[in-house]
Amino acid sequence: MKIVVIGTNHAGIATANTLLEQYPGHEIVMIDRNSNMSYLGCGTAIWVGRQIEKPDELFYAKAEDFEAKGVKILTETEVSEIDFANKKVYAKTKSDDEIIEAYDKLVLATGSRPIIPNLPGKDLKGIHFLKLFQEGQAIDAEFAKEKVKRIAVIGAGYIGTEIAEAAKRRGKEVLLFDAENTSLASYYDEEFAKGMDENLAQHGIELHFGELAKEFKANEEGYVSQIVTNKATYDVDLVINCIGFTANSALASDKLATFKNGAIKVDKHQQSSDPDVYAVGDVATIYSNALQDFTYIALASNAVRSGIVAGHNIGGKELESVGVQGSNGISIFGYNMTSTGLSVKAAKKLGLEVSFSDFEDKQKAWFLHENNDSVKIRIVYETKSRRIIGAQLASKSEIIAGNINMFSLAIQEKKTIDELALLDLFFLPHFNSPYNYMTVAALNAK
Amino acid sequence: MKIVVIGTNHAGIATANTLLEQYPGHEIVMIDRNSNMSYLGCGTAIWVGRQIEKPDELFYAKAEDFEAKGVKILTETEVSEIDFANKKVYAKTKSDDEIIEAYDKLVLATGSRPIIPNLPGKDLKGIHFLKLFQEGQAIDAEFAKEKVKRIAVIGAGYIGTEIAEAAKRRGKEVLLFDAENTSLASYYDEEFAKGMDENLAQHGIELHFGELAKEFKANEEGYVSQIVTNKATYDVDLVINCIGFTANSALASDKLATFKNGAIKVDKHQQSSDPDVYAVGDVATIYSNALQDFTYIALASNAVRSGIVAGHNIGGKELESVGVQGSNGISIFGYNMTSTGLSVKAAKKLGLEVSFSDFEDKQKAWFLHENNDSVKIRIVYETKSRRIIGAQLASKSEIIAGNINMFSLAIQEKKTIDELALLDLFFLPHFNSPYNYMTVAALNAK
Numbered sequence: 001m002k003i004v005v006i007g008t009n010h011a012g013i014a015t016a017n018t019l020l021e022q023y024p025g026h027e028i029v030m031i032d033r034n035s036n037m038s039y040l041g042c043g044t045a046i047w048v049g050r051q052i053e054k055p056d057e058l059f060y061a062k063a064e065d066f067e068a069k070g071v072k073i074l075t076e077t078e079v080s081e082i083d084f085a086n087k088k089v090y091a092k093t094k095s096d097d098e099i100i101e102a103y104d105k106l107v108l109a110t111g112s113r114p115i116i117p118n119l120p121g122k123d124l125k126g127i128h129f130l131k132l133f134q135e136g137q138a139i140d141a142e143f144a145k146e147k148v149k150r151i152a153v154i155g156a157g158y159i160g161t162e163i164a165e166a167a168k169r170r171g172k173e174v175l176l177f178d179a180e181n182t183s184l185a186s187y188y189d190e191e192f193a194k195g196m197d198e199n200l201a202q203h204g205i206e207l208h209f210g211e212l213a214k215e216f217k218a219n220e221e222g223y224v225s226q227i228v229t230n231k232a233t234y235d236v237d238l239v240i241n242c243i244g245f246t247a248n249s250a251l252a253s254d255k256l257a258t259f260k261n262g263a264i265k266v267d268k269h270q271q272s273s274d275p276d277v278y279a280v281g282d283v284a285t286i287y288s289n290a291l292q293d294f295t296y297i298a299l300a301s302n303a304v305r306s307g308i309v310a311g312h313n314i315g316g317k318e319l320e321s322v323g324v325q326g327s328n329g330i331s332i333f334g335y336n337m338t339s340t341g342l343s344v345k346a347a348k349k350l351g352l353e354v355s356f357s358d359f360e361d362k363q364k365a366w367f368l369h370e371n372n373d374s375v376k377i378r379i380v381y382e383t384k385s386r387r388i389i390g391a392q393l394a395s396k397s398e399i400i401a402g403n404i405n406m407f408s409l410a411i412q413e414k415k416t417i418d419e420l421a422l423l424d425l426f427f428l429p430h431f432n433s434p435y436n437y438m439t440v441a442a443l444n445a446k
Numbered sequence: 447m448k449i450v451v452i453g454t455n456h457a458g459i460a461t462a463n464t465l466l467e468q469y470p471g472h473e474i475v476m477i478d479r480n481s482n483m484s485y486l487g488c489g490t491a492i493w494v495g496r497q498i499e500k501p502d503e504l505f506y507a508k509a510e511d512f513e514a515k516g517v518k519i520l521t522e523t524e525v526s527e528i529d530f531a532n533k534k535v536y537a538k539t540k541s542d543d544e545i546i547e548a549y550d551k552l553v554l555a556t557g558s559r560p561i562i563p564n565l566p567g568k569d570l571k572g573i574h575f576l577k578l579f580q581e582g583q584a585i586d587a588e589f590a591k592e593k594v595k596r597i598a599v600i601g602a603g604y605i606g607t608e609i610a611e612a613a614k615r616r617g618k619e620v621l622l623f624d625a626e627n628t629s630l631a632s633y634y635d636e637e638f639a640k641g642m643d644e645n646l647a648q649h650g651i652e653l654h655f656g657e658l659a660k661e662f663k664a665n666e667e668g669y670v671s672q673i674v675t676n677k678a679t680y681d682v683d684l685v686i687n688c689i690g691f692t693a694n695s696a697l698a699s700d701k702l703a704t705f706k707n708g709a710i711k712v713d714k715h716q717q718s719s720d721p722d723v724y725a726v727g728d729v730a731t732i733y734s735n736a737l738q739d740f741t742y743i744a745l746a747s748n749a750v751r752s753g754i755v756a757g758h759n760i761g762g763k764e765l766e767s768v769g770v771q772g773s774n775g776i777s778i779f780g781y782n783m784t785s786t787g788l789s790v791k792a793a794k795k796l797g798l799e800v801s802f803s804d805f806e807d808k809q810k811a812w813f814l815h816e817n818n819d820s821v822k823i824r825i826v827y828e829t830k831s832r833r834i835i836g837a838q839l840a841s842k843s844e845i846i847a848g849n850i851n852m853f854s855l856a857i858q859e860k861k862t863i864d865e866l867a868l869l870d871l872f873f874l875p876h877f878n879s880p881y882n883y884m885t886v887a888a889l890n891a892k
Contacts, residue, residue, distance in 0.1 A: 010880065043813060043875050057813035060880070289870075300880055301873040308889070309868065322865055327872035338872065367489060367503035401877035402848015405884075408870050409852050413859045419768055422755065424735075424854050426773035426784065427747040429489050431847035434456065434506070434746055438851075443754070 001026045003314060004089050004101050006079050006251070007109030008032040009039065011281025011303035011310075013061050015107050018311025020069050026315070028071045029101050031091055033078040036133050037061055042162075042300065044136040048143060049166030055136065074099060082106070084255050084274055105276055105314050108252055108264055109307065112245035112282035112298045117154065121216030126224040127239045130159055139163070142238050143170045150175065152227045152236040154213050156183035158330055160242030161196065164205050165332045167240075175234055176200065177208045177227075187328055189343045191358070192378060192392045199335040208234075245298050247283045259285045263296045268320040270310035278314060280306040287323035289412045290341035290389040291350060297326040327408040334396055338404035341390030341411045344380050355383045357417065359441035363397035365429035373397040377441045379407075379417055386416040386445070399431060403438060417445045448473040449760060450535050450547050452525050452697070453555030454483040457727025457749035457756075459507050461553050464757025466515050472761075474517045475547050477537055479524040482579050483507055488608075488746065490582040494589060495612030501582065520545060528552070530701050530720055551722055551760050554698055554710055555753065558691035558728035558744045563600065567662030572670040573685045576605055585609070588684050589616045596621065598673050598682040600659050602629035604776055606688030607642065610651050611778045613686075621680060622646065623654045623673075633774055635789045637804070638824060638838045645781040654680075691744050693729045705731045709742045714766040716756035724760060726752040733769035735858045736787035736835040737796060743772040773854040780842055784850035787836030787857045790826050801829045803863065805887035809843035811875030819843040823887045825853075825863055832862040832891070845877060849884060863891045 003019060005012045008030050019026055038061040047055045063073045076094040083090070089106065091099040114129040116122060128139050142148050143166075151167045153160045156178035164176045178185065182193035183200060201207055212230045216239060219225035224239050247253075247263035257265040257273035264272050264279035268287055272279050281303035285294045302324050312319040329338040347354040357379045364372040373396035380390035391407035393400035410420055421442035427434050435443075449465060451458045454476050465472055484507040493501045509519045522540040529536070535552065537545040560575040562568060574585050588594050595618060599610045602624035610622045624631065628639035629646060647653055658676045662685060665671035670685050693709035695702075703711040703719035710718050710725035714733055718725050727749035731740045748770050758765040775784040793800040803825045810818040819842035826836035837853035839846035856866055867888035873880050881889075 040811070040813075040875065040880060042873070043811065046814070046875055052813055052815070299872070301871060301882075304873075304880060304885075305868050305870070322868045322870075324870035327870050329872050329874040329877055331874065331876035336876070338877075340870070340872070365486070365489065367486075367498055368492070369498070397844070398877065399844050399848045401874075402845045403851055405849055405852040405869075405871050406855050408872070409855050409859070409861075412869065413855070413861075415855075415859075422751050422768045423851075423858065424751070424768075424770040424773050424786070425747060425851050426745070426775050426786070426854070427488070427750075428775040428777065428847075429486065429492055430777035430782070431775055431784075431844065434486060434750060436747075439750075 001104045002102065003028050003105045003107065004103040005030045005107040005109055006089065007111055007281070008037040008073070008075070009109065009111055009281070009303070010300050011111070011307040012107065012109030013038055014304045014307025015109060015280055015311045016066060016071060018308050019315050020071070022312065023315030030066060030071055030073045031077050031079055031089070031101070032075055034132065035076050037063065037075070039133040040300070041131060044130060045162035045166040048136060048140045048163070049169035051169070055133065079251055082251050084277065087276060105278065107310060107314070108277065108279040108283050109281050110248040110251060110283045113248040114241060115244045115246050117213060117241060117243055119213060119215055121218060121224065124216050124218045124224045125222050126237065127216060127241065129241050130163055131245070139240060143167065143172065148237040149173055150236045151238045151240065152177060152234065153240045153242060155242035155244065156209065157186060157242060157244060158184070158328070161200065161330065161332060163240055163242065164200065168203055168205055175206045175208055175236065177211055177213055177229065179210070179212045181210045184330065184337065186346065187339045187343065188337065188392050189345055189378065192337065192376065192394050195376065195394050196332060196335065196337060199332060203333045245282065247296065249283050252277070259294070259296055261296050265294065268323070269313045269318070270306050270321065271313065278310040280310045287321060288326060289323040290325050297324060299326065299328060301327065322412060325408045325411045327404060329401055329404065336396060336398060336400055337392070337394045338400050339390065339392040340404050340408040341388070342380060343390055343392065347380060347389060352389065353383045354380055354389065355446065356380045357441045357445040359437050359444060361433060361437040361440065363395060363399055364431060365433050368429060375400060375437055377437050379441050379445070381417045381445065386418060387414050388417055388420060417442050447550045448475070448548065449551045449553065450549040451476045451553040451555055452535065453557055453727070454478040454519070454521070455485065455555065455557055455727070455749070456746050457557070457753040458553065458555030459484055460750045460753025461555060461726055461757045462512065462517060464754050465761050466517070468758065469761030476512060476517055476519045477523050477525055477535070477547070478521055480578065481522050483509065483521070485579040486746070487577060490576060491608035491612040494582060494586045494609070495615035497615070501579065525697055528697050530723065533722060551724065553756060553760070554723065554725040554729050555727050556694040556697060556729045559694040560687060561690045561692050563659060563687060563689055565659060565661055567664060567670065570662050570664045570670040571668050572683065573662060573687065575687050576609055577691070585686060589613065589618065594683040595619055596682045597684045597686065598623060598680065599686045599688060601688035601690065602655065603632060603688060603690060604630070604774070607646070607776065607778060609686055609688065610646065614649055614651055621652045621654055621682065623657055623659055623675065625656070625658045627656045630776065630783065632792065633785045633789065634783065634838055635791055635824065638783065638822065638840050641822065641840045642778060642781065642783060645778060649779050691728065693742065695729050705740070705742055707742050711740065714769070715759045715764070716752050716767065717759065724756040726756045733767060734772060735769040736771050743770060745772065745774060747773065768858060771854045771857045773850060775847055775850065782842060782844060782846055783838070783840045784846050785836065785838040786850050786854040787834070788826060789836055789838065793826060793835060798835065799829045800826050800835065801892065802826045803887045803891040805883050805890060807879060807883040807886065809841060809845055810877060811879050814875055821846060821883055823883050825887050825891065827863045827891065832864055833860050834863055834866060863888050
């Protein structure tokens with residue numbers, strides 16, 4: 001069987017590796033317009049903020065690896081068209097050579113692309129996006145310039161908040177804008193996001209929330225020099241747009257069933273409306289166990305797993321995704337937040353009737369006074385069924401990075417908050433309290 | 447209704463508090479021969495090893511708290527007999543006053559007692575056990591003596607290993623004995639326990655494993671001065687017996703159905719063979735989801751939860767325990783180990799046919815070279831059903847203290863190792879890798 005994979009980042013790599021390792025013997029062709037693969041975008045802010053010196057280790061696979069496994073890999077090759085009826089992919093190499101690859105099975109792993117705010121001045125020099133390695137390099141080069149002092153970051157989601165931290169670590173003045181009233185609004189309720197806002201402000205990042213960018217203005221050299229919002233005008237030397245991503249599905253969105261944001265609709269086998277076409281990673285929808293429905297959640301962790309599922313199904317073993325909870329985490333200047341499932345706000349937006357239980361305690365036993373950070377927890381649950389649909393944790397302790405994985409499984413398994421109260425969570429003073437804050441938050445649920 | 451609770455430590459307190467908070471109006475009598483309550487025994491080594499200065503904060507409840515809630519609480523009062531037929535408890539106060547308390551419902555929360563090795567010289571001065579606060583005080587006083595230099599700890603389970611660390615932190619020479627070939631043998635397989643052995647040895651603790659104590663010898667003042675094993679004789683100034691605990695069920699073991707170690711047999715409502723008698727905490731059996739059967743696991747975390755379950759059932763709300771996995775953790779000189787369910791060795795001893803998948807990786811993304819400890823993981827699963835029945839984690843990273851809670855839930859929910867491979871575990875370089883070591887260990891399972 002011949003399998004063509006368009007897109008060689010996390011999802012495409014996971015699909016190809018699953019096929020190569022578990023179902024050897026298939027002919028695999030991988031195509032990507034980029035020159036590099038497996039770039040860990042979430043490492044950009046760590047590198048650009050000089051928490052690590054170089055970007056070299058932000059990759060985990062390269063074309064030669066796949067060539068060595070017998071894969072035909074075409075980098076810097078742009079797919080121009082897919083003929084779904086005749087099962088052919090048309091592409092052009094860097095040197096304009098025409099490529100036609102027939103397929104038995106096609107895998108769309110084209111990921112997502114940054115949303116471009118359609119504002120006057122959007123194409124000025126000095127306005128950047130942040131997804132690809134090359135975009136990270138461009139921003140790193142800008143940060144190196146002495147004259148680039150004031151940086152506006154538009155969008156205080158994960159990417160925006162992280163690159164704002166990086167800019168501050170590089171000694172820049174940083175203005176962080178968002179239309180929402182807090183940072184991280186899509187993953188956390190205000191009571192939690194405010195903790196990150198305070199952390200950002202304490203570290204000298206200027207917050208401009210509830211504020212909408214209207215226009216970018218240029219200096220004489222055509223470089224962005226001002227950002228105009230619905231509230232004021234600010235002098236800036238650089239703008240980084242981080243208002244979000246959308247599915248990069250143009251190649252197929254007119255032929256295959258798509259979600260409201262253009263993402264390719266798939267079932268739990270990652271199969272699209274065309275049985276010979278699979279879609280994986282950020283280009284595809286995904287089943288949310290919190291929502292109990294398909295939705296769109298662009299995360300590298302989902303990309304990897306969806307690739308594994310597609311690889312098995314294409315390889316011949318029927319395997320359903322167990323669905324996801326949108327588990328995520330962020331660490332800014334040592335302040336950590338993790339969440340999974342839906343926030344109260346997100347749940348209400350989706351019409352779910354929910355309640356929540358909040359609690360705050362020290363991570364470790366109260367009698368340990370050193371290195372014992374406080375932890376805020378919120379458990380969100382359906383009021384009637386009491387099924388857990390979300391959890392948020394915030395602390396300087398890293399242990400919350402493990403505990404959120406338990407909540408992710410609890411949502412997947414449709415556990416109620418009352419069942420969670422009885423879950424066997426171990427106790428050792430070095431790590432937690434006899435009445436673990438997760439147990440107490442669950443016990444306290446009205 | 448009148449409810450008598452015998453034993454006022456974690457399980458008894460949880461039962462009483464559940465009744466008081468959720469089902470007010472019952473008459474509650476609490477009886478305990480001890481003068482203190484709610485002592486966190488797992489804090490003893492932390493206090494005696496001077497990681498904290500004083501024991502004052504190792505308690506979370508006192509008799510007056512319960513008196514204020516209308517409870518009749520009799521401390522330093524020893525129950526001599528229970529007349530199950532006539533539902534009466536006979537006890538004697540410190541001043542030898544006779545107490546008779548009739549009950550509608552009785553709760554046995556008498557905990558566990560240290561196993562005393564029946565060896566010549568077992569009653570010599572300078573031979574200690576470690577369960578109660580008073581026993582912690584006695585050991586602390588011994589550690590303060592200049593002349594007490596060489597300390598033998600018999601039994602390298604959790605309590606023995608922790609008090610060995612404490613003795614070393616107090617500058618003592620420490621000899622740690624165990625009949626097994628490693629420390630922590632009941633919770634960890636050798637490949638994992640060896641990591642703790644190396645850690646103990648590196649910190650100067652003399653390990654004597656695969657060695658059985660035979661006799662204790664005394665000096666002229668009747669103080670223990672030598673320990674004789676099946677291999678050699680050792681001069682010591684103090685012996686701390688930590689060979690384990692057994693259910694403290696003498697008051698009822700001849701009248702109620704008991705487990706092979708004398709623990710009171712209970713169902714998932716914590717009800718004993720006598721419908722008016724409940725048993726909670728270390729005196730009772732408990733349902734193990736790993737084993738899919740009742741067994742005996744003496745842990746404070748189980749004690750708390752079993753008390754909550756009993757309180758609800760007595761109060762009138764039918765509630766089944768969700769069972770436990772025996773989740774546990776230990777941290778010795780900053781080396782952390784957590785486990786849940788059964789080790790390979792424990793599973794095989796119980797006749798289960800199991801396989802396991804091991805993996806080792808850094809906790810955080812590979813490109814973070816600071817504060818990024820390696821983590822060893824073992825997932826144990828039934829060979830045929832591939833149901834996960836155990837997990838072991840070892841690292842200097844504290845994040846394993848959260849991750850083990852996910853495995854505890856996975857065992858409770860009978861997840862297979864293949865389902866675990868697809869679980870939504872988030873990725874952020876600050877906390878983990880794109881291919882999380884838990885995902886990889888599950889993917890690698892043969």
